[in-house]
Amino acid sequence: KNEVEQSPQNLTAQEGEFITINCSYSVGISALHWLQQHPGGGIVSLFMLSSGKKKHGRLIATINIQEKHSSLHITASHPRDSAVYICALTPDSNYQLIWGAGTKLIIKP
């Protein structure tokens, strides 16, 4: 079983829809990261969470440490939000990140 699972793997939605991407994990962590990768490769860090909720513009990230679950929400989605969204963990036990497989999001105009 993978230590971090993302769902869904692929998501296609219409512009304006509310988007939710989920990340579940099975190890103890010191932090969870949400990252965005656009076609062409560059990765941008969106959030780093260790508890609670963070908001940046139309993006909201939440984490429930007890349930080992995090969600990334996008409100009023736009075609420019189309990207791969990756959940990554900094585990308690070592310094190497554990990466989720990513969720490919396509927002149609």
Place this chain on the structure above:
Amino acid sequence: KAGVTQTPRYLIKTRGQQVTLSCSPISGHRSVSWYQQTPGQGLQFLFEYFSETQRNKGNFPGRFSGRQFSNSRSEMNVSTLELGDSALYLCASSPGQFLVGTEAFFGQGTRLTVV
């Protein structure tokens, strides 16, 4: 403040050759990590350097090596290239221990194609 700079952006090499990729971290950052991204494997950790010392290493063969200079710039070298080495190589910098208590700062990556 300049971001993480990786050079070159694109590279085509022949099997058996060697290649050197470069990463300039954000000014003041001392940690540089390297990742390989392939469609089938996702992101895989190669190694992390901090203050010129390799601090962590992933499960890659010895053909993959790296180093970090006193100005924190890092290079990654792959010798005896194989077709399977074709990938996007990403570098990330951090002020301290990578991604613990700090945001991630990634470069645009170097896309290596081995023919």
